Amino acid sequence: MRISALLGCGVIVLAGCGSMPVSGDVKAVDASQPGDSQVQVYAVAPREGAPPSEIVDGFLESMTSDDPAFATTRKYLSADARGTWRPGGGTTVLAQAPNRSGPLLHDEANRAARDKETTYTLTGEKVAEIDAQSSYRPLAPADYSQTLHLVREKVAEGKEEWRIDVVPDGLVLGQSDFRRLYRSVNKYFFATGLTDGRPTLVADPVYVRNRTDPVTRMDTATQTVRTLLAGPTNWLRPVADSRFPEGTALRKGVTALAPDDQNVLKVPLNGKADKVGRSACRMMAAQVLYTLRDLTSARVERVELEGGKGSLCALDADDASGFSADNGSDGADSQYFINDKGQVERILGATDGTEPVTGPLGTGTVPMGSVGVARDEERAAAVSAQGQSLYVSSLEADGELAAPLVTSTAKKAADRLSPPSWDGRGDLWVADRNPAGPRLLRLAGGTGEPQEVRVPGLDGARIEALRMSADGVRIALLLTKDGRTTLNIGRVERRGSSVVPKISVEDLRQAAPQLTDVTAISWSGRSRLVVVGKEEGGVQQVRYVQADGSTSGSGALPGVNQVQSVAAADDELLPLMAETEGDGIVKLSPGDNWQTVLKQGTSLVYPG
Template sequence: MGGEGGARRTPGRATAYAVCGAVLLGGCASMPDHGDLRGVESTPRQDTQVRVFAMPPQEGASPVVIVQGFLEALTSDDPTYSTARKYLVGKAAKNWKPDSSTTVLDIGPRATPERSGGREGGDVSFTLDGTRVAAVDDQQSYTPAEGKYLQTLHLVQDDKDQWRIDDVPQGVVMGQSDFVRNYMSVNKYYFASDARVGTASAAVADPVYVRKRVDPTTQMVRSLLAGPTNWLRPVVRSGFPTGTALADDAGPLAPDDQNRLTVPLNDKAEGVGQAKCDAMAAQMLFTLQSLTPAVDEVELKAGGRRLCSLTESRSEGIAARGSADGPEHLYFIDGEHRLQRMSLGSDAVPESVPGAFGDGGKALRSVAVSRDEHEAAGVTLDGKQLYVTSLSSGSPLGNPLLTSVGATEKDRFTTPSWDAQGDLWVADRNPAAPRLHLLGKGDDTPVVVSTPGLDGRINAVRVAADGVRIALVVESGGRQSLFVGRVERERESAGQEVVSVQELRSATPELEQVTAVSWASDSRLVVVGKETGGVEQVQYVQCDGSLPETGALPGLTEVQSIAASEDSEAPLFATSKDGLLWLPGGGGWRTLKPTASVAFYPG
């Protein structure tokens, strides 16, 4: 619907409906009605308040124009792709499933005519090609991709001598800018199978991509009821009974003037008890609040009667997103290798933490504080030993829980990390025996975590609060890349727990060197890294490998650590050669303290 790098005017120009009314968008580019179709490229990014609908094929349109119109229709806001289907004929029109996948290319697909003639009545084929960036499957799950895209469109003349497409690849394809204009990332929520935060179930974010202007509320409800994506499914459960779906007569869903959304369900949900219904409503509420702040309450109905309703205040006792409470302090290691902390108030003053880590008796290279801020795990300055101690006055240091025999500091322990269940994670980088350790809550016996499919050495570990997702910076072949894996736990017959990290997937495919990482929300991380030949940058990434619209952050050089919280209200901190810095909203980085080597939030 427009072009990056080529002027075209298309008779298949779309009609766009703005918030204030309908306006006809003139062709922002031109397209030939004869000759080769050399570039079917992405639409430049447009106002998100504008809805774009494709035009149907015009009488007598050439094959070039038909192909152009069809590809543009794939990027429109037509809810069912009914206009795009008008460019098809025969079995293609009946069997095409646009919702089966979305292929994202760096720019829109290039179409080249390949063959004319050869079938009765005349025919022509166009080759579509481009460079893959990502794919979204039928579960709306995003996966980074690479390599060539190569597909074929075949056209014939119908019984009215009009050119139409009779062979089409399944799904839709578009350029990256059109994907950003059309889709947005939203979290749906399920419960961790084996994890709780206090007395509440641990809610786990499952990010999916939905079309922005095609009734996203109803899309998200349907997606939530359909169940978790395949990647997350082994470690979560849903509160909804199997087969639960929207009622057949459910129309587009929207909150009322009290910010309450009523969701009518089918008969599979009838008869659920209060506790079960509350869990279902919590999942629904968390999911919808990820989409819009306009929902304060969810009411579930089935069989024409009200099942239950749930507000945000009541949901806190049912399920927890992230830690049960937001952080009270920011922590950092000062120039004398002691653990310091600072409250998050405006008049914050740094102070030494109570206990052994704050008195300077043991020089520290890195520390992690438990999410309830009662304990801390510290690695000594030489990286050899891991200690765990209480953050209370007079608490002793005790003996190290783990010791690394790596030859150098860089071959020893990483910075540790806590989940919200009180489990502690740390990697030993010893090349002779690299391994990921887990120390369960209240258990001093480490478990070696298996990492099938891991190619390289773990240089950083950050576990999500829910305990079922873990971010690993992995060094391999001169690169340091960020991967997110799924934590699976099983009990052997003897009762011993077996823990593994499964299906590691890249979260920063475009970065060659990732040097620091921190979870920054339920499904987002903040990373420090650089592209090949590029400069160091600080940016947000989604745990599925996609980039949020607010990905870029103000530049910062020689970053040593980055501190973000899954509580979105907590500010962002970092350490660099300039000391401890923070990032106020709408401004650049500001120095708070000239000497600090590492800064971090609980976790």
């Protein structure tokens, strides 16, 4: 069995694929080097007279290839299975490539039956699943076991060969092959249930093939637009929808999309979108612009949608910015922290100097322990040093500190209020960790009576910390249960009316199940978080995690000692900040190493 791989302009034959064992051993099949997305693997058909073990190994290796329509892969299957196997039925991701085990040669009892049929078992450690919508779901590592049944079947010229006749739908891949073959992309939809009437785009992460998809023969950009037109994933669907009319699809035969030399991308659609109005059409174009903005090698500056009867509308990238989730200030986000007197200060740009913020939080006499700054940087919320009271104050005008909006009655400081967080809609969120009555609270517009938010999926866990996404429909929660603190992402559902809203956090899903002790989180961009935590028995690490829980090979960040909190901006070009026990406040700029900014300071945050 051989599989060829193309790297750059050279062709290599992967070592270890030249011969296959015929005994019933256990073998891990791994057709690529970890993380090497430039390796292109080509499948090779089964050789004449191949034993069952070689057929199984060849089938598994072929699944890791760029085999068009999986035509070669299907040659390992029986005639019936060839027609019914659905490789697009989902993907199982294992920590390593699957092991296979089969009948032992010394097992004489079933030797006669094995001359006509045999069974092999695939095993491994399952760490994730990708469903038919291309949506990723991380899993706590669990045992994986699946059976392949083989029979001898007549092929050309009446010869009998071993073929697989019972095979599960979908693909099974090791993590290294999955990362080589697929990439994470964000498709964008409009948030529903929000009351201010401003259309807001929400990122919906999915995985598409790095190059041409074997089934559809579409390039990466076309695959991405195709999954955008299919609508939101099931997890996001209750809080987001598409402006594309139902049934809208790419025009038949479209397999490649790329901007022209003026960075204009034309998207030919079927006739389902012909009757949309100009406003809806521009929102459709905004969905495409945001979805493809970081995907194509040349940045898309304009999208032109074409329907069944010609041009529909066009939208420039600058005009699409009005649909951004972050209703922030016009300039680059500032960093804020609390000094040794419990007052809020701002870090001054490139000079890394500091100054007190305007208003009572910068000059007041009530020491604060944590702070959250609204995304427009006009107001801030701060929790008192002992966690008892939540205050909201202007950052633009002097004055007296107003009365607290929330007060916790818990006896211990650690059981009182969490650090606050603002979403992009201007709403303020905080958790009261009081064991006698734990609550997640939302203050609409950052003012008025706090409203309790239902979180039905807590299952006895306690909210330690929270961070709201800019779009306002996702919340990151640190939940503690049985001595372990894990990262969970919840969907914020809004029902009822603007006068009597009913808000809940639904469908909690663990976003980094490999980390059993998470101590700090921050949103970084539209659909990514920075996470500080440890694997069981491991050391502290700082890494990026996608909102769907997936990680890339480059997710880990340079080491820094004893991180207590992290702060990242929606603009991913701004430096990542961290508060450490030994080095004070440090920053990590793109392509640089950690640098000390301040020797003292706590509760470091960007707006949000």
